[in-house]
Amino acid sequence: MTYTPRAVAAMLGVSPVTLRTWDQRYGLGPSGRTEGGHRRYRDTDVEVLRRMVALTGQGIAPAAAAELARREPVPRPARSASLLGDEAADAARRGFLTAARRLDEPLMLDLAAKLITDHGVVAAWESVFVPCLVELGEPGRGVEIEHLASSSLLHALRGVPRSSTPGVLAALLSCAPDEQHVLALEALGAALSEKDVLWRNLGARVPARALCDAVARLRPSVTVIWAHRADLAGQVPLRELAEKSDALIAVAGPGWTSVPVPSSVRRPGTLAEAIDLVLSRC
Structure with missing residues (x-):
């Protein structure tokens, strides 16, 4: 033709x-x-x-x-991640928690990176990282342990190579205004990188106007907004984003559970669901 x-x-x-x-x-x-x-x-x-x-x-x-x-786009080789069974997940959790309690950052980095390499981001996140973070976040565990563990996981997730293939920005990730928890968005970004998908993360505490401006300028296929508390979720201008943007708007995190959202806004409940949502729009 x-x-x-x-x-x-x-x-x-x-x-x-x-x-x-x-x-x-x-x-x-x-x-x-x-x-x-x-x-x-x-x-x-x-x-x-x-x-x-x-x-x-x-x-x-x-x-x-x-x-x-x-440049001719070069497909990235498919990763051959192995399944993470119950026994392997239990052993991985015990190893990571032991390293965390010892404040052994090098060991946490090694364990996290190996889990991602061997099993992929989704399996590592859902079977090991999240359960460990929940346990370390319980009262009396020591904030220094939780912070160092979170820092180690953040470093490991950012080690996943990002796509270099030119194309449309598939996903724009952002925290709600005053939201400081970014780890879940970093996990989503790393998992999208495994799929050779282009994404950007605006990070923590993104003002409402800055979020609207970024969506208008970057024109992503999907915008995912994270909040872990309802008061933080309530600061997001969802209706304006839904009405003035061509991007599909999705909200994630426990903060959105009781917050009403426009009918056009999607609510992925898991990391895997968020990935499928973005891939469906690529």
């Missing part, structure tokens, strides 16, 4: 003038012409331009976006 410049502009939602500029400045032009010399875009040309549109839409400078768009 070949396409006229006007047809390609309509397909991509840009003007023919923009296509001509990208051709002249960055060499992202059609690879074919008719016998009469009229420009014709092939499917491969359109795919490059799709990547260009996505990258510039994420705020990347046109020259850099053009360089990335020209």
Whole structure:
């Protein structure tokens, strides 16, 4: 198939003038012409331009976006994570808790990284990391132990290589205003990286206006907002986000349990459900 410049502009939602500029400045032009010399875009040309549109839409400078768009996406090799059975999960929890109580950060880092490598983020998070954090967070356990364990897990999760394939931003992750707990969002981001999905995390304590501005600028497919208390969840401008953004809005965390949300807002209950939600929109 070949396409006229006007047809390609309509397909991509840009003007023919923009296509001509990208051709002249960055060499992202059609690879074919008719016998009469009229420009014709092939499917491969359109795919490059799709990547260009996505990258510039994420705020990347046109020259850099053009360089990335020209690169052929290289599929990442599938991870061969093994299942984490009950006995293995029990042993992993005991080992991590022992290291945490000893404040042995190097050992916690090693254990967490090995669990992620061998079993994947979801299995490690749900079977080991969350139960350990719950136990360490009980009264009288020592805040220094909980903080060092959380720091070790954060470091291990950020060690998962992120996608380098150009494309549309699949997920924008954000905490509610005044929310400081970011670990669950980091787990979601790491799990999305395993799926070769593009994501960004705005981090803790994101003001309502900053969140709205970021969604409007980055145009993600899905925006996930975390809150662990209802009073923090109540500060999120959900209705404005749902009405003014094309992104699918999702809320996560125990803070949303009793908070009413617009019917269009999704509520993934687990890490696996949040991943499936993002993948369904890719």
